[in-house]
Amino acid sequence: MEYSHSDTDLSKQPIGYWSWAAHKAVITRTRTALAEIGTTQPQWWVLAQVARADTPKTRTEVARILQGYAATLQDELWAERHADVSDEEYLITLKVLQRFIHNTGGRAWHH
């Protein structure tokens, strides 16, 4: 992937901006995907499951199908955004972000 700057210049970029840009991109993708689940896809998917069933499905069974669908989607979104990011790099990233929070006096996980 092509980054915005050379390594030397990238190191001088501010975390305030890039943490915001990453947050925005990630939640926009998630919200778009969840909006699809909330509107079009699951109705069709549940209808197909119900129509295909040998015995009628209860409300609880249908709810479980939807929960499973949402969980699968979350796993897919996670895998999508973590492509080419190693677990080691991700751990470093979260630790660095939490260190910035610590160093700037924020206590995000204490309230």
Place this chain on the structure above:
Amino acid sequence: MEYSHSDTDLSKQPIGYWSWAAHKAVITRTRTALAEIGTTQPQWWVLAQVARADTPKTRTEVARILQGYAATLQDELWAERHADVSDEEYLITLKVLQRFIHNTGGRAWHH
């Protein structure tokens, strides 16, 4: 520093939340420090410079003093939040954040 989770659990934390939390902590600290510059400290500091000067200072000279003061503050804030974050870790962090932007379809640096 104490992190929010063990390494194993931290790796499962969502970037959507932690990028937001880091952004918020960093800009809050920066804004607070800049608000101080905008209200109390620089007036005193410039007055002290002007009062101490052998020859009267021009408007341009005073503006330059203020610019220097703001630049120094930005350097101090950078050093403060980067405490115990190596350049190598910071570079990895920015690359991972940009990869998340790329992987979720965002194009933060192309517009």
